[in-house]
Amino acid sequence: MRKEYDVVLDLPQEDSVQEELRPKRPRRKKISKFRFYFLNIFLGVVILGIIAAIFIYAGCRIQKVSFEGNTVYAEEDLKNQILNDKYSFNSVYVYLKSVFKPVEDIPFVESYHVKFNSPTSITIQIEQKSMMAYVMSADGENQVYFDDDGVVQEISTLHVDGLMLISGITVEDPKKGETLGIEEEQLEALLSMTKYIKKYDITASAIYFDEAGNLYITYGDSIQIEFGNSDYMSEKVMRLSYILPKLEGMTGTLHLEDWNTENTDIVFEKAE
Structure with a gap:
C-alpha cells in the first residue's frame, strides 16, 4: 500500500526571478583622490609647458646684442662668431648654449657669459686672454x-x-x-x-x-x-x-x- 507524502516546493518569488533575470550593469570604478589630483597637476604642467614653449619661441627673439670686455673685434664680427647657428635668434637658446655648450676656440677670447636684459635684448660679457x-x-x-x-x-x-x-x-x-x-x-x-x-x-x-x-x-x-x-x-x-x-x-x-x-x-x- 503506497504512502502519500505532501511535497512542498520552495519556489522563488516572482519579483526575485525578475531581479535575477534583469541584466546587471557594470559597476563604475571609482578614481582615487591621489590619481585625480595627480592627473590634474600633470595636465596643468603640460599646458603651462606648451604655453612657455610658445612664449620662448615667439617672444624671445633677439633684437639687440651688446658686448662688454671686448677690445679686439668689431662687434658684428664677434656676434657672428658666437651667434653662429640657426637657433641663435632666440635669447633663451643662446643663454643655455653659453652655459652647457659654449662656442670654443674664438681667437683672443678665454670665455664669455650671456646676460639677459630683456627677452629680446642680451649682453655678452667677454673675458679676453691675458696678453702682454x-x-x-x-x-x-x-x-x-x-x-x-x-x-x-x-x-x-x-x-x-x-x-x-x-x-x-x-x-x-x-x-x-x-x-x-x-x-x-x-x-x-x-x-x-x-x-x-x-x-x-x-x-x-x-x-x-x-x-x-x-x-x-x-x-x-x-x-x-x-x-x-x-x-x-x-x-x-x-x-x-x-x-x-x-x-x-x-x-x-x-x-x-x-x-x-x-x-x-x-x-x-x-x-x-
Whole structure:
C-alpha cells in the first residue's frame, strides 16, 4: 500500500526571478583622490609647458646684442662668431648654449657669459686672454701674442691695439700654449722688463733688442729710452717712472744705459 507524502516546493518569488533575470550593469570604478589630483597637476604642467614653449619661441627673439670686455673685434664680427647657428635668434637658446655648450676656440677670447636684459635684448660679457705684448713671426706675416710668463696666447694676422711690439728678436716656430722660442737670456730680460713696466704703470709702445742684447723702449711717439743691458733693471724702471711725467711734450733720448749704484747720473738728450 503506497504512502502519500505532501511535497512542498520552495519556489522563488516572482519579483526575485525578475531581479535575477534583469541584466546587471557594470559597476563604475571609482578614481582615487591621489590619481585625480595627480592627473590634474600633470595636465596643468603640460599646458603651462606648451604655453612657455610658445612664449620662448615667439617672444624671445633677439633684437639687440651688446658686448662688454671686448677690445679686439668689431662687434658684428664677434656676434657672428658666437651667434653662429640657426637657433641663435632666440635669447633663451643662446643663454643655455653659453652655459652647457659654449662656442670654443674664438681667437683672443678665454670665455664669455650671456646676460639677459630683456627677452629680446642680451649682453655678452667677454673675458679676453691675458696678453702682454707681441712679436712678429719669422716670416713677417703673423703677430705672436704672449702673456706675462712668455707663453704664446695667439698667433694671428689681426692687430690688437694697446699692446707693445717687441722687435729685434726672431720667433721661428711659435706654437699656442708654449713659451716663446727665443734665447733664454733674451726671454728673461724681456719678461723682467715687461713685468716692471706693468708694475710701475708705464705705457710703452715698443721694446727693441739690438744685436748686443741692449734694451730700448719707445715711449709714445717722441721719447726713446736706452736701458743698456738688463743689469739694475728694477732700479732703472723705478727711476724712469719718476722722470717720464717731467718729460711730457718733449722729444729726445733718455740715457739709462750707464746707470748703476755708483753712477747715478741720468741724461736726457733733447732732439734738435
